[in-house]
Amino acid sequence: MGEVEGSLEKLRPSGLSRQTLDAGLSAEERSVSFGTVENMFNKIAIVGAGALGCYYGAMLARSGACVSFLMRSDLPAVRSQGLRIRRPADEFVLNEVRAEDSPEKIGPSDLVIVALKTTANGEFQRLIAPLLHEGTAILTLQNGLGSDEELARLFGAQRVMGGLCFICVNRTAAGEVLCIEPGSVSLGEYGRPAGARIQAVAALFTKAGVRCHVGDDLAALRWRKLVWNVPFNGLSIAAGGITTDRILAEPALEAEVRALMQEIIGAAGRLGHVLSPGLVDQQIEHTRPMGPYKPSSLIDFLGQKEVEVESIWGEPLRRARAAGAAMPKLSLLYALLLSVTKR
Secondary structure, rough: OOOOOOOEEHHHHHHOOOHHHHHHOOHHHHHHOOHHHHHHHOEEEEEOOHHHHHHHHHHHOOOOOOOEEEEEOOHHHHHHHHHEEEEEEEEEEEEEEOEEHHHHHHOOOOEEEEEEOHHHHHHHHHHHHHOOOOOOEEOOOOOOOOOHHHHHHHHHHHEEEEEEEEEEEEEOOOOOOEEEEEEEEEEEOOOOOHHHHHHHHHHHHHHOOOOOEOOOOOOOOOHHHHHHHHHHHHHHHOOOOOOOHHHHHOOOHHHHHHHHHHHHHHHHHOOOOOOOOOHHHHHHHHHHHHOOOHHHHHHHHHOOOOOOOOHHHHHHHHHHHHHOOOOOHHHHHHHHHHEEEOO
């Protein structure tokens, strides 16, 4: 989770022409055949069918997109009873679910949406390669830093896009997802400004009822989300397994949240990503109404699953230090998390 952003910015409607698309793509992007807008994303594969992947995949499928889910433990339940999504304003069941237990059974797709935990990034080659054809685009919705670069290294930078999901969503049972706050998704291209392809992705999500923001600097968007993820995911574990409301109820812990946020904003600035100091108050005020919310890292920790320590705390710390930032608060939190999450 993170802040909930307000408006749909820089979005074009879904009825984009091929001429408009080509005008927004670099020469490198145009060299990959993405087809017309109508069939650009004829087939979508979701890799990582946890709470996030199931939620966005179900929303896209409900809007008419052809979506296939790569599933493991939830597969029998989903095949027998469908995929149930509960949201603040409605609830629906996706009865006809395309779900498989191997990427080979899904086959080459036009858009691969990666919603894996970053602790599974070592499986990229095995899980994603069978889903690719010459023009497949990859959208990673993962937390933290490092996934964009790894996907680019393995499959080519021209394929890679990123999305930052500002949402409260939990898997409550096999094939069941509870969305507490739908929030929004911030989208960007890896290593280049936003073009028509990412606008088409945004249009796809918007048609599905997901609010979107498109930015020209994906790295800045990632640091912006870290402003929330670093303190709340980290302190929820380090302070003894507590929810966000309890963190903010303790003056000393709220002060720690603010100090960590300020460090992240400062580090982002040293790396060329200017974030407003006003984000600190904005993020905290967005968090208060969430009530007893368990951040995803806390859920993993309590479930005795591997926590995304390196992507959310370790890699940001290394990049900040390389840029000359001291980061005493993050250094201590990272050390604590390394200690308490050892299995």
